Structure formats: structure tokens, C-alpha cells
Amino acid sequence: MDEETGTIIREGVPSVLNAFDEFALNLAVELKNEVEEDVEIVALSMGPPQAKEALNKCLAIGADRAVLLTDMVFAGADTWATSVTLSRAIKNIGKTDIVFMGQEASDGNTAQVGPEVAAHMGIPQLTFVTEVESVNNSHVVAKKETDEGFVRIKCETPVMIACMPTPGFEPRIPNIREIMKAKKKEYQEWSHEDLGGDPSEYGLDGSESVVIKTYSPPPKGEGIIVDDEPEVAVKKLMDFFEDEGIL
Amino acid sequence: MARTKLSDDRDLTEEQRLFKESLLEWAERNMPLDRVIKMNREGHPYPRELIKGLADLGVIMGTVPEERGGMGLTWKDQALIAEIIGYIDPSIATAAGFMAVETGWGFTIDRHANDEIRKKYVQPAIRGDKFIGIATTEPGGGSDVANFKCTGEKDGDEWVLNGEKTFISGVEEAKQIGGGYWVNVRTGEKVPGAAHKNMTAFFVPIDSEGLTPTEPYDDAGRNSISTGGFIMEDVRVPEEYMLGEKDKGFYYTMEGFDNARILIGASAVGVTRRILEEAADYIKEREVFGSPLAKYEGIQFEFVERYTEMEASRLMVNKVADMQDTRYDEEGWAERSGKAKTYSPTEIAKWISMIKYKVPHLAKDTADDAMHWLGAAGYSSEYIFETAWRGVMSYCVGAEGGANIQKIVIGRETLGKDYVPYK
Numbered sequence: 001m002d003e004e005t006g007t008i009i010r011e012g013v014p015s016v017l018n019a020f021d022e023f024a025l026n027l028a029v030e031l032k033n034e035v036e037e038d039v040e041i042v043a044l045s046m047g048p049p050q051a052k053e054a055l056n057k058c059l060a061i062g063a064d065r066a067v068l069l070t071d072m073v074f075a076g077a078d079t080w081a082t083s084v085t086l087s088r089a090i091k092n093i094g095k096t097d098i099v100f101m102g103q104e105a106s107d108g109n110t111a112q113v114g115p116e117v118a119a120h121m122g123i124p125q126l127t128f129v130t131e132v133e134s135v136n137n138s139h140v141v142a143k144k145e146t147d148e149g150f151v152r153i154k155c156e157t158p159v160m161i162a163c164m165p166t167p168g169f170e171p172r173i174p175n176i177r178e179i180m181k182a183k184k185k186e187y188q189e190w191s192h193e194d195l196g197g198d199p200s201e202y203g204l205d206g207s208e209s210v211v212i213k214t215y216s217p218p219p220k221g222e223g224i225i226v227d228d229e230p231e232v233a234v235k236k237l238m239d240f241f242e243d244e245g246i247l
Numbered sequence: 248m249a250r251t252k253l254s255d256d257r258d259l260t261e262e263q264r265l266f267k268e269s270l271l272e273w274a275e276r277n278m279p280l281d282r283v284i285k286m287n288r289e290g291h292p293y294p295r296e297l298i299k300g301l302a303d304l305g306v307i308m309g310t311v312p313e314e315r316g317g318m319g320l321t322w323k324d325q326a327l328i329a330e331i332i333g334y335i336d337p338s339i340a341t342a343a344g345f346m347a348v349e350t351g352w353g354f355t356i357d358r359h360a361n362d363e364i365r366k367k368y369v370q371p372a373i374r375g376d377k378f379i380g381i382a383t384t385e386p387g388g389g390s391d392v393a394n395f396k397c398t399g400e401k402d403g404d405e406w407v408l409n410g411e412k413t414f415i416s417g418v419e420e421a422k423q424i425g426g427g428y429w430v431n432v433r434t435g436e437k438v439p440g441a442a443h444k445n446m447t448a449f450f451v452p453i454d455s456e457g458l459t460p461t462e463p464y465d466d467a468g469r470n471s472i473s474t475g476g477f478i479m480e481d482v483r484v485p486e487e488y489m490l491g492e493k494d495k496g497f498y499y500t501m502e503g504f505d506n507a508r509i510l511i512g513a514s515a516v517g518v519t520r521r522i523l524e525e526a527a528d529y530i531k532e533r534e535v536f537g538s539p540l541a542k543y544e545g546i547q548f549e550f551v552e553r554y555t556e557m558e559a560s561r562l563m564v565n566k567v568a569d570m571q572d573t574r575y576d577e578e579g580w581a582e583r584s585g586k587a588k589t590y591s592p593t594e595i596a597k598w599i600s601m602i603k604y605k606v607p608h609l610a611k612d613t614a615d616d617a618m619h620w621l622g623a624a625g626y627s628s629e630y631i632f633e634t635a636w637r638g639v640m641s642y643c644v645g646a647e648g649g650a651n652i653q654k655i656v657i658g659r660e661t662l663g664k665d666y667v668p669y670k
Contacts, residue, residue: 053261060265173272176305176328177318179265 015050017057020102022171024163027132028100029062029172035135040064042093046074046085052187059182060174067093071191076204078211079108083116085202088195090121098140099160103128111162118160126155127162251527253520253554263327270328273304274335280525280631283471287338287634291463291473292419293345301345302375306332308353310506315357316370322509325350326568329510330561333517337610337635342514343646344378344417344472351507351647352381352429356450359491359499364450368427378426381507382412382451382477383500389414389645390652392497393442397479399432399449406449406489408432408482411461416646418453418460418475427452429503430479431496440670448496450488457482468637502592505599507647509571512602513564518610518639519557523550525631526617529624546620553613560606567598597660604653607642614639 017025025043032039043058045051046069055066069089077085090096099118104111111127118125131143133152141154145164174182192202200206224240226233241247256264277300286294301307310325311317320328332346333339349372356379357369371377388394397410412430421427428451435445451458463475491499530540530550540546573589614636618625625632643650659667 053264056261057265057268060269170276173269173304174265175269175303176266176309176320179262179269180318180320182265183262 015047015054017054018102018106019165020104020106020163023165023169024100024102025058025061025063026171027163031132031135032062042067044086044089044093045069046082055187056182057174059185059187060179061172065186068189070189073192073199074203076207077202078207078209079110079112079116080208081202081206083113083120084206085195086113087117087120088197089190090117092195097157099158101160101162103162103164114160114162121160123158123160124155125160125162126153128164129161130164130166132161248532251524251531253524259327263324266324266328267331270304270331270335273300278335283336283338284628284631284634286471287340288628290470292423293340293472295424298345298420298424299375301341302373307345307375308350308373310350310354311357311369311373315365316373322571323565323568326509326513326564329513330517333514334521337518337521337631338469338471338638339514339518339642340469340471340638342511343469343641344420346514347507347510347647348380348416349378351510352503353379355499355503355506356429356490359448360450361487363487368450372426376424378417378421378424380415380417380421380428381503382415382428382430384412384414386411386413390649393437395431395433395446397432399434399447404486405483406486408449408451408479408484411476411478413461413476414474415476416474417472418477419463419473421453422460425453429490431500435494443497445494446496447493448490448499449484450490451482451484455482455484467640468634469641501596504648505596508599508603509567511642511647512567512606515606515610515639515642516557516561516564518635519553519560519613522610522613522617522632522635523554523557526550526620530620540620549616553609553616556609560602560609564602564606567602570595570598593660597657600653600656603648604650604657607639608650610639611636611643
């Protein structure tokens with residue numbers, strides 16, 4: 001974070017693939033390998049030009065082509081403007097059966113973009129999905145995590161699936177042959193002009209929320225370790241709470 | 248405290264950064280440092296699942312053209328892969344067996360072999376299903392070519408090979424999974440003053456009738472891959488198993504050495520970087536007489552001297568890989584590397600000898616320093632230093648050409664042929 005401007009420092013910072021998105025892409029690639037039909041996986045991202053590197057990784061993992069939505073007009077987008085942009089881009093891509101998305105981003109952690117995309121597209125949504133069990137021409141069966149356990153849901157396509165990595169999940173590692181092959185796959189960059197609509201519908205102007213301040217939490221002080229017999233330890237802790245004004 | 252990182256990836260291409268990410272991710276899952284140490288304690292053969300894993304990653308023989316099962320990588324790409332392999336496995340067993348040896352020699356075999364050898368041996372080796380390597384040294388001579396005693400005699404449409412080869416990497420692995428070796432034999436009279444003439448290279452399958460592997464050596468280091476030898480008694484190979492033209496084996500062998508040595512230099516850069524990173528974590532934390540070890544000039548200055556030498560070596564390896572990318576003008580190589588042919592093979596060989604001589608010594612000296620910085624802990628196999636020190640020593644003493652032979656090449660190319668020793 002830049003302490004003075006309250007913005008995220010992006011210069012010189014490598015662009016990495018969001019772990020939730022990587023899981024979603026892994027599910028899509030697994031599914032493509034399992035079904036007999038011709039399937040095309042399109043990796044889509046909105047971000048600065050350096051996001052191309054993360055898309056290259058998607059192509060190496062198994063996406064067939066990639067589109068980067070990059071335009072200063074898109075800058076400063078909140079989840080609403082982001083989902084407007086993404087849903088228009090998906091429409092531009094053409095007939096889509098399943099929109100695989102990460103449950104959330106590992107930086108913002110809002111978990112709003114996926115459901116909003118589904119809403120803009122007028123399609124059903126499945127969230128916290130850990131596994132896609134089967135798919136046919138009209139339906140998908142997925143396993144979804146809840147507070148109580150898992151539920152299996154059958155849902156019509158097209159559908160948006162927000163994916164949640166299971167503990168211990170190991171994403172597939174693209175090999176050098178796949179990385180070299182990815183170089184030859186189709187990669188496009190689209191601006192707001194490719195998506196249509198008015199520039200004011202995108203980015204900061206198109207956002208419904210305003211970020212007043214962004215800051216890093218102050219570092220925590222050093223903790224204390226009380227390692228004594230219970231009676232002594234309790235007394236020390238009580239004294240500590242009193243001194244700190246907690247009790 | 249955050250782990251010390253001494254690499255800067257900004258000079259890499261996007262693809263190279265992805266290679267690196269994939270290799271490091273794979274290593275974290277399959278070959279963490281404690282496993283490298285354990286593998287070296289347990290000894291050869293090299294675990295088969297790791298050979299397969301490395302092959303699946305595309306680490307072996309990437310420079311072979313795509314149409315023949317490789318990936319059409321440049322030497323710059325392959326040198327980067329070698330650097331990361333050295334970083335992942337500072338014992339250099341992986342580099343010794345599957346990076347430098349198989350890639351350097353496999354690539355050269357592919358260039359001079361016919362389609363049968365390519366299909367039966369080179370391509371399966373790229374997939375990790377066979378092992379191929381080099382068998383040139385003999386009990387009486389390695390660098391001293393005049394003492395080579397192995398012979399090849401033509402009999403109909405076959406060649407009959409006899410003699411003994413020794414100090415060969417990967418014999419046990421080849422026995423286990425199949426494969427074969429580049430073998431040099433004398434196919435004509437020894438020419439006085441030009442002992443390198445009338446040598447011919449053959450590809451010899453490890454399971455050839457009449458070929459008997461000898462007992463593997465108990466080496467000081469790089470123990471997770473075997474070093475052995477074999478005796479050939481009337482081993483028959485078809486005429487088509489000759490590599491290139493008759494009596495020109497020495498020249499092809501020098502080409503193979505060049506290809507392997509680049510990758511050894513690059514691997515040794517990776518070994519040095521890993522040693523420095525691991526040591527840095529320790530000397531920044533460990534307090535002695537009230538201060539971290541890293542605050543004492545005696546240690547800090549040695550550390551930065553080695554670090555500086557490591558970065559200088561990396562630049563040198565990059566330059567050499569760039570030079571090598573201009574070497575081959577067939578098979579669309581210039582198109583692949585985007586560079587015109589600029590240097591003669593002997594000029595390139597000089598630079599290759601410089602990194603082959605210098606960088607393994609740097610890695611060995613850095614491991615030596617690190618053991619001094621850490622004291623008893625550094626000398627124990629709890630840390631990687633002693634494993635690295637023992638392993639990389641093999642490239643200082645002789646593997647892929649001894650240090651003094653490299654100096655003779657450098658001397659010949661700088662001072663002139665009139666000053667070549669022993670002539």
C-alpha cells in the first residue's frame with residue numbers, strides 16, 4: 001500500500017493468478033477432459049496490461065484462448081462495475097454454457113462479482129462449488145459446500161459457478177511444452193469500445209460504491225506468553241487485563 | 248523472518264517466468280531440500296518417479312526440434328531450466344543425470360543419429376522412459392585421448408566394439424529403465440601427434456549382447472545418481488548406429504561436451520544461489536556475541552563477494568547461451584533464436600570452457616564458505632551445504648571435462664595454438 005495515496009502499489013509487482021480462479025480453471029479443464037463434446041475454454045480477466053501474464057498461465061494450464069479487458073476507462077471499478085464489464089464481455093465471447101469463476105478474489109475477498117455477473121446475465125448461480133460431478137447438454141450437477149456440509153445440486157445451463165478450493169487442493173502445474181504451446185494460442189485485448197455502452201458505465205464512473213479510505217492495519221504489538229502454574233498464570237493474566245483496561 | 252531471495256526475474260521472458268514458476272512449484276511438492284539430502288544419503292538409482300516427473304515437466308532435451316519430439320527451446324531457455332534445476336537440487340545429481348548429460352548428449356545424438364535411434368532411444372528418453380548418456384572415458388585415458396584403447400572393426404554391415412569405458416553417469420538407471428550411450432572407439436590407425444583422429448562415435452544400447460556393466464563407484468557426492476562403467480566384448484552394432492561420419496567422432500564429441508558444459512555452468516549458478524539463500528537465512532537469524540552473524544564483516548564480506556561472483560557468473564552463462572544460440576544454422580535454428588550466426592565453434596568453446604571451469608568452483612567454494620559461516624550445523628546434513636559441496640566437486644574434478652582441460656582450451660583460444668601444453 002502507498003501510505004500517502006491509499007492506493008495499491010502495482011508497479012513492479014508481478015501479476016499472479018488468483019488461487020480461487022486457478023481452482024475454477026482447473027475444474028473447467030478437468031471437465032473438458034472428461035466430456036466428449038467439443039469444448040472451448042475462454043479465460044477472461046479485467047486488469048492492467050501486466051494481467052496478460054496471469055492469462056498466459058491460464059492458457060498454459062488449458063484455456064483455449066484468452067481475453068484481457070484492459071482500458072483506463074475500466075480503472076477504479078467496484079464489484080458492480082466489474083460485473084457489468086465482465087458480463088458484457090461474456091456476451092461478446094458468444095454462447096456460453098458455464099461461467100466458471102473463483103468464489104472470491106484473494107485481495108478484495110468480496111465474493112460479489114460472480115453472483116453479480118449471473119444476475120446481469122439472467123442465469124442461475126451456484127456458489128461455494130468444490131466439484132463439478134457431471135454435465136450434459138442441459139444440466140450440470142455440482143457439489144457445493146455449506147456450513148453444515150455438502151449439497152449436491154442439479155442446475156440448468158447456462159449457469160455461473162463460483163468455485164471454492166478444497167483444503168489440500170494442488171493445482172495442475174503447466175509443463176514447458178504447454179507453456180510454449182500457450183504462446184501460439186489466441187490472445188486478445190478488449191477496451192470499452194469492444195463492449196459497447198457509454199464509458200460512464202464502466203470503472204470508477206460506473207461504480208455504485210465509493211472507497212473513502214484504504215489503509216493497512218497498524219502492526220500488532222508483541223504478544224505475551226504466560227508459562228506458569230495455573231494459579232500464578234491466572235493472576236498474571238488478570239493483572240495484564242487490568243493494566244490494559246480490558247477488565 | 249521472510250526467506251531470503253536473491254533472484255531477479257525481470258530479465259526473463261514471460262514464458263521463462265512461467266517455466267520457473269512451474270519448476271519451483273513441482274520441486275516444492277516433489278523434491279524439497281530435505282528429500283534431496285535424503286536421496287543422497289540413500290544413494291542410487293535415481294527414483295524413477297522423479298525421472299518421469301522431470302520428463303513430464305519438459306526439463307529433458309528441450310532444445311531438440313519439435314518435429315522430433317523436443318520443444319524447440321533455445322539454449323538460453325535450456326540454460327535457465329538448468330539454473331533452476333541446480334537451485335532445486337544442489338547435490339547436482341539431477342543436473343548430472345537428467346539435465347546436463349541427457350540434454351547435452353541427447354541433443355547431440357539427435358543431430359547425428361538416424362531416425363531409428365531417435366525413435367527408439369532419444370524420444371523415449373525425452374519422455375523419461377529411457378536413459379541416454381555419454382561413455383567416453385576409459386581406464387587409461389579421459390582427457391588424454393591418445394590413450395584411448397576401445398576399438399571398432401567393421402564386419403559386414405555391423406561394427407564390432409571392444410574395450411572398457413568407465414566413470415559413466417547413470418549406468419544403473421539405464422540398466423533399470425533401458426537406454427544407451429554415446430561411445431567413442433578407435434576405427435583407424437592412431438595418427439602420431441593427432442590422436443583425436445580416426446575416432447568414431449556409436450550409439451550403444453545398454454542391453455547389447457557382450458556389454459557387461461561393472462560395479463558402480465562409491466562416489467563422494469551426487470550419490471542419488473549412479474556412476475559406473477561397462478566392458479564391451481565383441482559388442483555388435485549395426486552400421487546405422489554410427490553417429491555422424493566415420494572417423495569424425497572426436498569432433499562430434501567436442502560438440503556434445505560444449506552442449507553439456509553450458510548446462511553445467513548454468514546449474515552451478517543455481518547451486519550457488521541456493522547455498523547463498525539458505526546461508527543468508529541462517530546468518531541473519533543466528534546471534535553470536537550479541538549480534539547476528541551477518542553483522543560481522545568477516546562473514547558479510549565473504550557472503551557479498553560470493554553473491555557478486557554468482558551474479559557475474561549468471562551474466563556470463565547468459566552470454567554463452569546467447570552465443571550457442573548462433574551456433575547452428577540448420578533446422579530453423581537462427582529463426583528460433585532470432586540471431587544470426589556470429590561466432591565460430593572454437594570461440595564459443597572458449598567461453599563455454601570459461602564457465603565450465605569457473606562456475607562449479609564458485610559453487611564448491613560458496614558451499615565451503617557457508618559451512619564455515621554455520622560451523623558445526625553447516626557441516627551436518629541438516630543443511631544442504633555439505634551435500635552440495637560433495638556433489639558439485641564432481642564437476643570441479645572432472646565430470647564433462649576437468650578444470651585444467653578447460654584452461655588449456657581457454658589458453659589455446661587466447662594465446663594461440665603455439666602455446667598449447669603437451670604439444
